[in-house]
Every structure is written in structure tokens, then in C-alpha cells.
Amino acid sequence: MSIIELIFGPQHPALHEPEMFRFHVDGEKVIEAIPRIGYVHRGIEKLFEQKTHVQNIYLSERICGICNVAHTLTYVNVIERAGDIDVPPRAKYLRVIVAELNRLHSHMLLLGAVAELMGFTTLFMLIWRDREKIMDLVELITGNRVISAYNTIGGVRRDIDSDKADKIRKVLLKVEEEWKEYKKTWMEDPTITRRTMGVGILKPRDALKYCVVGPVLRGSGVKSDVRKDDPYEVYGDIPFNVVTYDTCDSWARYMVRVDEILESINIILYALDNLPQGEIRRPLVRRLPEAEAFAKTEAPRGELVYHLYSKGGFKPYRLKVRTPTFANILGATIMFKGERIADIPVILGSIDPCFACEDRHTIVDLRSGKSFMLSSREITRKFSRGSKP
Amino acid sequence: MSSFLGKIIRWSLRRSPWILHFNSGSCNACDIEILAALTPRFDVERFGIKIKASPRHADILVVTGPVTKQQEPRLKRIYEQMPEPKYVIAVGTCTTWGSVFHGSYSTLDGVYKAIPVDVYVPGCPPRPEAIILGFAKLFEKIERGED
Numbered sequence: 366m367s368i369i370e371l372i373f374g375p376q377h378p379a380l381h382e383p384e385m386f387r388f389h390v391d392g393e394k395v396i397e398a399i400p401r402i403g404y405v406h407r408g409i410e411k412l413f414e415q416k417t418h419v420q421n422i423y424l425s426e427r428i429c430g431i432c433n434v435a436h437t438l439t440y441v442n443v444i445e446r447a448g449d450i451d452v453p454p455r456a457k458y459l460r461v462i463v464a465e466l467n468r469l470h471s472h473m474l475l476l477g478a479v480a481e482l483m484g485f486t487t488l489f490m491l492i493w494r495d496r497e498k499i500m501d502l503v504e505l506i507t508g509n510r511v512i513s514a515y516n517t518i519g520g521v522r523r524d525i526d527s528d529k530a531d532k533i534r535k536v537l538l539k540v541e542e543e544w545k546e547y548k549k550t551w552m553e554d555p556t557i558t559r560r561t562m563g564v565g566i567l568k569p570r571d572a573l574k575y576c577v578v579g580p581v582l583r584g585s586g587v588k589s590d591v592r593k594d595d596p597y598e599v600y601g602d603i604p605f606n607v608v609t610y611d612t613c614d615s616w617a618r619y620m621v622r623v624d625e626i627l628e629s630i631n632i633i634l635y636a637l638d639n640l641p642q643g644e645i646r647r648p649l650v651r652r653l654p655e656a657e658a659f660a661k662t663e664a665p666r667g668e669l670v671y672h673l674y675s676k677g678g679f680k681p682y683r684l685k686v687r688t689p690t691f692a693n694i695l696g697a698t699i700m701f702k703g704e705r706i707a708d709i710p711v712i713l714g715s716i717d718p719c720f721a722c723e724d725r726h727t728i729v730d731l732r733s734g735k736s737f738m739l740s741s742r743e744i745t746r747k748f749s750r751g752s753k754p
Numbered sequence: 755m756s757s758f759l760g761k762i763i764r765w766s767l768r769r770s771p772w773i774l775h776f777n778s779g780s781c782n783a784c785d786i787e788i789l790a791a792l793t794p795r796f797d798v799e800r801f802g803i804k805i806k807a808s809p810r811h812a813d814i815l816v817v818t819g820p821v822t823k824q825q826e827p828r829l830k831r832i833y834e835q836m837p838e839p840k841y842v843i844a845v846g847t848c849t850t851w852g853s854v855f856h857g858s859y860s861t862l863d864g865v866y867k868a869i870p871v872d873v874y875v876p877g878c879p880p881r882p883e884a885i886i887l888g889f890a891k892l893f894e895k896i897e898r899g900e901d
Contacts, residue, residue, distance in 0.1 A: 383777050383825060404824045405779045408858040415857070424854050430783020430879060474786060493793035500790075511783045511879050719782065 368396060384718070390706060398701035400694050413684040418444055419518065419651060421681070425671075426512055428686065429719050431474065434467035435664035437516040442597060443671040443684075444518050447658035448650050455643045456520035457598045458636050462533075463506060463515050464598075464662075465629040465636075469540075470499045471665035471717075472622040472629075476551075479619065479714040483560045488550065495543055498536050505529055520646020530637050541630045548623050561616035565700035565712035568613055577696035578689050579667020580625065581716050584618030586611030591663040602639075605632050615700075615715040622717075652679055664689055666717050690719045760899065763839060767813055767896055770802035771889075773843075774812035774836070778829050778868075779861065780819030783879035784846040788816060791882035798886055801893075809835040814892065817869075820848040820855045821862040833869045841896070843888050844871045847878045 368391050383404040389397040409428055413421055425440040426433045438460060445452060477492035500510045506525055507513035515521055525533075551557055567577070572585040582589050590607040592600040608624040610617035655677045661670045667689030676682040693716040700712050777785055791798050792805065806812045809832045821829060833840070844865045847853040852863030865871055872895060875888035 383779075383828070404828075405777075405819075405822060406824060406860050407779055407820065407822055407855050408860040409855075412855065412858050427781045427783075427854050427878075430781040431786060433781075433783065478789075490794055493790065494795060497790070497793075497795045510881060511787060512781075 367391075386709075386713075388701070388706070388709070393705045393707075395701045395704050395706065395709070398698045400698065402694065410684060410686065413681055415680070417651065417679045418653060418681065419649070421684070422517060423514060425686075426514060428688070430511055431471050431719060432467060432664045432666060432669075433512050434464050434515060435662055435669055437514070438464055438598075439660050439662045439664075439669050439671045441516045441518050442660035442662065443658045443673045444653065446660060447656040447673050447675050448518075448653045450519050450647060450650055452520055453644050453647065454599070454641045455524075456645045458640050459506075459521045459525065459645065460516055460598050461600065461603065462525075462633050462636050463503070463513075463521075465633045466499060466503050466506070468629050468665045469626055470496055470503065472626050473499065475714065475717045476547075476619065476622060479711065480557075482710040482714055483556060485554075485556050488547075492547065495540060498540055502533055502536055505532065517646060518650055519648065520644070522646070524645050525640075530640070534634060534637060537630050537633060541627060544623070544626050544630075548627070551620060551623050557619075558616065560708075560711055561614065561619060561715075562612070563614050563616075564708050565615040565704060565715055566613050567696055567700050569611075571699050572613075572696060575696045575699060576692055577667075577716075578692045579663070579665075579717075580618055580621040581667065581693050581696055583607065583609045583621045584715075585613045586617075591661055591668050595661065597660070597662055599636075603632055603635050605635075615711055618715040653677065653681075666690055666719055667692065688719070690716070694718065764896055764899060767839070768893055770804070771813045771893075772804050772806045772811055773814045773816050774806055774809050774832070775816045776818070776829060776832060778817055778819040778825040778849075778865065779822035780846060780848065784818040787879045787882055788818070788845060788885060791885045796882040796886060798889065801889065803889065809833075810837065812836055813840060815840065815842045815869075816845055817842060817849055817865050817871075818845050820852045820858075821865055821868050823860050823862070826862060826868050829865075829868050841872045841892055842869060843873045843875060843892060845875045845880060845885060845888065847876050850874050850876060853878060 368389050385401040387399040387401060388395050409424065412424060416424060422437055422440060425436045428436050473492055473496040477489045477496065480488035480492065503513065504510050506529065507515040507523060515523070567581070567585050569585045569587055572582050572587060586609050588607050588609050593607050605628050608621050608628060610620050653675045656675050658673045661668055669689060670687040672685040673681055674683045697713065697716045701709065704712060775785070775788055790796060815833060815836060817829065844850065848855055849865045852861060855861045856863050862868060873888050873892045875884055877884050
């Protein structure tokens with residue numbers, strides 16, 4: 366049988382984000398997957414250079430609406446390192462609480478959406494119903510459901526009192542109970558296990574070779590978590606486990622997230638119990654000295670890196686962002702090989718793709734001054750042959 | 755279109771408007787709020803609203819995002835593929851004027867520059883209640899018989 370090219374996207378029912386995959390298929394079998402990214406390119410890195418450091422908090426938050434807290438957290442970290450700004454301990458604990466709530470809602474969102482992709486709509490509705498409890502908590506602390514602008518340079522914007530802390534504790538204990546039930550479903554229900562077990566294998570060697578990050582790497586049995594390896598804020602003081610599964614398939618990657626939800630709940634409960642007293646932010650610093658700084662955090666999807674170069678003044682000279690999905694998409698092309706067409710959405714869902722995050726890079730040909738965007742595969746092809754880009 | 759036929763179309767649209775969700779380069783915040791509006795807490799399916807995968811099945815196009823230059827031709831193509839009568843709801847502040855992405859080299863700063871819009875739902879992101887209000891406003895518009 367001849368090889369057929371199957372085009373998946375950019376507007377398609379599986380995910381609510383535009384991207385395109387070009388699959389070379391032989392009958393039902395996928396031979397090669399070629400991602401074409403760039404539909405969500407909004408020129409954010411260039412916009413960073415036109416705005417002030419304070420305005421950029423709000424821009425960095427809108428790189429990705431799902432992991433927005435992770436983005437502001439990394440951004441304020443990089444500014445605080447460049448300006449040598451010290452953050453009060455209470456603010457550090459509050460940042461951890463909100464970052465973990467963000468991880469909870471992001472993982473629940475993915476696990477629900479994937480249940481729908483597998484045709485298990487009941488589970489999707491149940492998970493999203495329970496996710497609203499987390500959204501309520503985020504609203505209680507920050508004032509908005511999704512994008513909240515909670516982190517700011519030198520601290521956080523709002524404080525919590527004992528009433529709020531009690532409410533958070535009460536809701537989280539209930540959510541924990543529910544997730545123990547959901548975990549049973551994810552481990553035992555044949556609707557899930559037969560669709561995900563043994564599908565989309567990524568061996569630990571390949572995972573390291575293609576530099577995947579976050580739950581995808583941990584699903585391949587590699588113990589790597591920025592919160593443990595290079596603690597930021599107060600993660601060094603909080604006891605938690607790094608979840609790994611070593612079956613290397615889609616199921617392992619989903620189970621890492623299920624277990625991380627339970628770990629995150631424990632982190633928040635610990636942080637609430639050990640919340641120090643004191644102020645929540647320092648006076649705002651608007652001007653930075655000439656400095657270069659680097660910050661990384663564990664976003665819900667993996668390692669998120671910001672690299673700032675400041676020449677002094679109110680605006681950055683250059684701010685580079687490297688998001689987890691950009692690292693994971695190359696790993697996904699390996700997972701697709703040899704799988705069936707029907708398994709494509711399940712495998713794609715297992716890397717928790719967030720295309721809003723990754724579509725920021727452009728390649729500029731200095732000779733002609735023309736800028737154009739390339740998919741990662743085109744980059745490999747063009748540059749490995751040593752031809753001109 | 756005769757007025758009698760128009761009445762029937764308006765009546766059927768009012769009872770079961772099927773939507774197509776299109777992300778024209780948004781940050782996902784509006785998209786997850788649209789999805790949240792479909793789930794049990796808010797449940798827009800009680801109005802007969804259902805997400806469809808193909809533009810040929812849809813009556814209402816729900817657009818999010820500031821429309822990137824990559825997505826502009828795709829947005830126009832999808833709008834053209836939808837059968838008449840068709841309506842557009844633009845969700846989020848960046849669909850109105852670009853919001854934080856205003857002035858970027860790669861966005862259009864507003865859905866209205868690509869396709870005509872019937873209802874704007876501002877907010878960054880708008881709450882699911884606001885999105886439902888946007889639908890209610892559109893239904894009023896349909897019942898009044900405006901295009």
C-alpha cells in the first residue's frame with residue numbers, strides 16, 4: 366500500500382488550539398509525524414523589549430492563559446535576580462500556594478479534556494465539575510478565576526487571612542478525597558487503560574536525547590523536577606515526592622499528573638500550616654541595573670526558563686523565554702511512530718501541548734533580512750545538510 | 755428570503771445554535787473559559803448550544819485571540835465555509851483591539867479587521883457567566899431579526 370499524507374489541523378476537533386501535524390501513514394500505521402507550529406506566534410519577545418519591566422508582568426502572564434502563574438513567577442524571579450531584590454518569606458509561601466493551585470487546575474483540565482478525547486465524556490464532565498472548586502479557590506485568593514496578576518516584582522498583591530486559609534484547607538481535603546477515587550478510575554477502568562497502556566512509548570534514552578521535560582520526562586522514569594533539583598521560592602523547605610512512572614507510555618504520563626495533583630494538595634496544606642507572618646511585598650522597583658539573569662521554574666508542563674539581559678533602565682534589552690511544550694513536541698514525534706491513527710489524539714494529549722506557549726520563535730536570515738518561521742523538522746533538515754537557511 | 759422562511763430559520767436558530775470554536779492566536783485563557791461554560795457548573799447545553807467540529811455544521815463562530823497573521827487566512831476560510839445565516843461572537847479583550855498584543859508585528863489587533871462581528875464579550879478572560887450573557891445578547895439580536 367502506498368504512503369498517504371494525512372493532515373491534522375490547524376482547525377480540528379481534538380484540541381482547542383491551532384497547530385498542524387503532517388502524518389505520513391501506511392494504512393492505519395503512522396510512519397512519520399511532522400509538526401508545523403507557529404499559528405499562535407504573536408511576537409511576544411519583541412513586545413517585551415518595547416514595554417517596561419512592570420508592564421511585562423502582564424504580558425508574560427498572557428503568553429499562556431493556562432499556566433499563567435508559572436509564567437509570572439518565572440518572570441518576577443528573573444527580575445528579582447537581576448535587580449537583587451529581596452522577597453519577604455510570607456510572599457514566597459503565598460507564591461508557592463498559588464503556583465500549586467495553578468498546577469492543580471492545569472492538570473485537572475488536561476485529564477478531563479483527554480477523557481473526552483477517549484470518548485469518556487462522563488469523566489470529562491465530572492473532572493471539570495470538580496475543577497471549578499479549584500477555580501473558586503484561585504478567585505478567593507487572587508480575585509480572578511484564570512488570569513490574576515498575583516505575583517509582582519518584590520512580592521505578591523494580596524494577602525490571605527485565617528478564614529480564607531480554613532476555607533482553602535476544607536476544600537482541598539474534599540478534592541483530595543475525590544481524586545483518590547479518580548485515581549482508581551485512571552488505574553483500573555478499561556476505557557482508559559486499554560486506550561493508553563503501551564501506546565506512545567518514549568524510552569528513557571530517547572527522552573533524554575530529545576530533551577523532553579516535566580511530566581513527559583517523569584513518565585519515562587527519569588527523576589527530574591526543578592522544584593527538587595534547583596529549588597526556587599521555598600520549595601527547598603517543603604517535603605514532597607517527585608512522581609515517576611517507568612512504563613514509558615501515555616498511561617504513565619497521565620498517571621504522573623494524577624499523582625502530582627495529590628502531591629500538590631499536600632504542598633499547599635503544608636504551606637498553609639507553615640505560613641510565616643510579616644509583610645507581603647517590598648516597594649516596587651521600576652529600574653534595573655545593567656545585569657543578566659536566568660530563572661527556571663517547574664510549570665505544570667515542565668521546565669520553564671526565562672533569560673533576561675538588561676542594559677539598565679526601565680525596559681529589558683532582551684528577554685528570552687523557553688517553554689516546556691517546545692521541548693516536548695520533538696519527543697512527541699518519536700511517540701507517534703508505529704502507532705495507529707486513532708491513537709494520535711491520546712498521544713498528543715499525553716504531552717499536554719500548549720501551543721500558545723511555544724509559538725514565539727522566528728528565524729531571521731541575516732543575509733536577506735527576511736524573517737520566516739520554520740517547524741522544528743525543517744530546522745533539523747535544513748541545518749543538518751549544512752545548506753543555507 | 756421570504757419572511758415566513760426567515761421566521762422558521764430564526765426560530766430553529768434560537769432553539770439549537772451550534773457553535774464552532776476557533777482559536778485565532780489567543781493565550782488559551784478564553785478558550786478554557788468557553789470550555790468551562792459547557793461543563794456542569796455553567797452548562798450552556800441547556801440552551802441547546804453544542805460545540806461542533808466542522809464549520810459546515812455551525813451557526814455561530816466563537817473567536818478568541820488577537821488574530822495572528824498566520825491565522826487570518828484560516829479564519830476567513832472557516833467563516834466562508836459556514837452556511838448562512840451565520841453569526842460571530844468575539845470573546846476576550848484582545849479580539850476587540852489587541853489588548854496587550856497591540857502593536858505587535860504579527861497580530862491584526864482585532865477580529866473585526868478580518869471578519870464582521872455581531873457580539874463582543876470583553877474581559878481578560880471573561881467569566882463563563884459573561885460568555886453566557888454574550889450568547890443571550892446574540893439570541894436577542896436573532897429574535898429581533900437583525901443580521
